[in-house]
Amino acid sequence: MKSILFYLPTVGSHDQVLKGMSGVNRQNYRNMLWQLTEQARAADELGYWGLSFTEHHFHVEGFEVSNNPIMLGLYLAMQTKEIRVGQMANVLPFHNPLRLAEDLAMLDHMTRGRTFVGIARGFQKRWAEIMGQPFGVGGTLSDAGANDRRNRALFEEHWEILKKAWTTETFSHSGAQWTIPPKGLEFPYDAVRSFGRGLDENGVVQEVGIAPKPYQHPHPPVFQPFSFSEDTFRFCAREGVVPILMNTDDRIVSRLMDLYREEAAAAGHGELRRGERIGVMKDVLVARDADEAHHWAARGGGFVFENWFGPMGFTESLRRVGETGPIGADYRTLVERGLEWVGTPDDINRKIEKLVTQHDPEYLLQCQYSGLIPHDVQMRSLELWATEIAPNWL
Template identity: 30%
Template sequence: MATAGQGRGPASPRRRPYGAARDAGRRCRGGHGVPRWRVDTAMIKRFHVLYVGQVELENIGLHGTPADARRYSNERLSEPFFAARDVAQLMDELGYYALWTAEHHFQHEGYECFPNLIQLSLWLATQTRRLKLGCAFNVVPMWHPIRLAEDYAMADIVTDGRVIMGVGRGYHSREVETFGAPVIDQAANRELFEEQIDLLLKCFNEESFSHHGKRYDCPPPVDYRGYQLTEITCVPRPKHLPVEIWMPIASSKSIDYMASKNFKAMVTLNGETILDNVVKAYRDACAKYGRPKQLGEDMIWGAGLYLADTPAEAKRRVEPSHDERYKWFAPFGFVRYADAEGRTWGTPGAPARVPTLTDGIAQKAWFCGPPSHVIEGIKSIEAKYPALEDFMIHWAEGLPAKEFKEQLRWFARDVMPAFGTR
């Protein structure tokens, strides 16, 4: 039986038996105008949450504290660990599939405060029973790939496969460049990342191996106990092979690379047109490499949402958190919307501004309203991709933990029963 964590941080809420709330939700069909959907026709069957590790931000919204003006104490910057624990325990009870977290460094601003996802996931696994813990993503250029492989292998073994591997190239210059790796030079970043992945996969899949590339020489030609090294063995290797590896879809080049490695794809908060483009591009790229997939197969689709009795009330309550998110993320290029002519925002002729929640709702990147309204919105996307099985809820930056947990309870009770189950 999982126990609450020790040490600093607020006490965990009293927990109910695993699945009790989820099963109660399955019995509920009448609340808040929820229709009697045919569950057996649904394809989405696993529900995830993305928590990037923000502190409980104050004075949020478009006209609140500027993102770059935020600076928090070490005590406050430690709060997200315990927020992750409490949300993970609730998700475990309610029947969610996985909590995903994001690796970042040096963020005194308080938006993304998890520097080590495998270490965090190991701890969260001790605080939960069945919930999977996803890495979205381990920023490989800031790691030595052998160290990353060893750490993941240990986590895979001791949690019996509950930690999900995810890899990315990074985008914060403050982070990646400080760790001594390139990111401003995108070609150099991509070259480094691809060599690192080659080495990582050798660690996972080969009983012994050698690797001699531009950045890594493993093993070096040195004497060891009277003989010269020619191969090394990663100890331990993961228990569950092949390792399930996820990557974010960021560009056409990343899609082709992911397909070549048979990596699974995560796409979050994209407008409907761009989502459609990348889902089809991923399917086509997989077919190119002899791995035919149906639309939506091996993909997680993520969106923002907020439940309330009316769309207007939902929009009013979540809008400050939505705007806080884009105050931080829009300058990094994370506005993946298209205009009426299909042009991506920020490209010539298309909008270049920070999006509003009204934009997000129109783009079907955000769903706001009663459960029936949210179900209808999710199903409108699900219907286009017959093999899509995974949906992710984004925890909007600025939304208090207590309020987000109430959203998770409501979603589990009145939205999840309209879909398949894991």
């Protein structure tokens, strides 16, 4: 099982966040970068498969200040040797897909193939409604409403453009949002005819291509967090994308894993083993003393979930089959429902044994809450995982 660290970097400590506007404090941001650097170097030496960052904007509160996961990944890749860097994820509907294809291809070369890519549809309305204005789309709650349908259509069209840009020397595209190239675009230069491609006999552009192509062929591995719906799993299975499960009910997990295998086989991807090309997300913190681990985890992921993710609808990931009514977002509920993998190495080994026996996912995405959880506690957790847990499951 491949371990990917997923950082939701908090700018400021727990106490600083409580005072308000922690995200705009310049020293807090410098502290965050220092902590991430030290933890990334440690994870690299300890053999973690990858580390990743989210994309969100306007977080003056200090939560998950990671507005450009590509740039943050490059910053840390330049200070490490082997660990892969990626995004969980780029919010595809709000990006120019050609610029994104170029940026990710550059990142792949600059890291010499240590890049993986994340794509998502976007859910936080505050920034999505602002950043999505040029595309006429906002954040989605997957409610099948008009905005949800528009968001999904744009997500899928941008994905098609990404693939074409990465995998063909030159291409054209005609969709609901994009016409590439625009009709009648003249660029009648001999250099294009002599050294490039894409012009017709009248000097009108018929195709374009990006340079460079990705370092990895045909492109870096692609992930989609956080996957709740059957539609998303079908899309991922058809496209060879790795979905990251956040559900905590084993019956739902089993159903989605079975659906993925069925859809992948129908799409011509062969017979996958159970859990292959699928990831599971957990909040992870390891310590010698379980009470100490829970103390810090409650101030980390527990604090963020109760005050941030829960009110935005992520409690649905905790819902059990047939359950109705509201679900708590407090830390105790997170532990009881199985989102928190917190405790001693022995505690976590037992949780992994159950997960592998039932589902055997290829990837484990470990949420990390730097800033809220003290740096030394995070560093010790990384070491304990790598030395007393990971060797049992590689």
